Amino acid sequence: MVDGQSRSGPSPSRLAVIDAAVHRFLVARSLTVLRWSVGAVFLYFGALKFFPGLSPAEDLVMQTFDALTFQLVPGRAAVVFTAGVECALGVILLSGQWLRAAVSALGVQLLGILAPLLLFPGRLFDGPRHAPTLEGQYVLKDVILLAAGMVLAATLKGGRLVRGPRTARPTAPRGEAGSFSTDEKLRVVLEAIRDDRDITEVAAEHRITPDDVRRWVDELLAGATATMSPPERPNR
Structure with a gap:
């Protein structure tokens, strides 16, 4: 016979522990995974451009360079240059070195990647009812890379993800905290x-x-503050 707790699944306290562990992992690792992901994307798609005919954006890169440089850069040279820049960005982002220079170059690169939206809107939105073509979808998805680059740029000055425990919901009914002794409360606070x-x-x-834990922490800190405060000097 299966008891009621087994049928109802994990207890709220166990779910809270799992949720907290997952949250800690995401806070600690998400930015690194984001940097690796952006680096891998740039390295892979940059490498494709070294081989004629493999990159679906090859022709679009040539036309964009023609428009931006007034045809001063030959088409194939523009593709190879773009491939080199993207591969270099990918390697730097994967390695985690020279990130400040990489993020600056990433911003310039993304402006070039998104330039076709202004230069060739008729080509990118030539589908039924002006729906984006395959090339248009290829360019539009780079908005995600732009957002990722903004997040990475925010970390250069010390920005980071932090845990926000005050947003958590209670995980057990109130009233049980009254059975804790002073020593037990102190152990929980520590x-x-x-x-x-x-x-x-x-x-x-x-x-x-x-x-309950927050209240005990506040009580401990208040008591410590009172204990460490300098004694009042007697009036003379």
């Missing part, structure tokens, strides 16, 4: 502060609410 753990995860492990 777990949350000293180990830099997510408050939701700590609360779930002890079957209390995140608000």
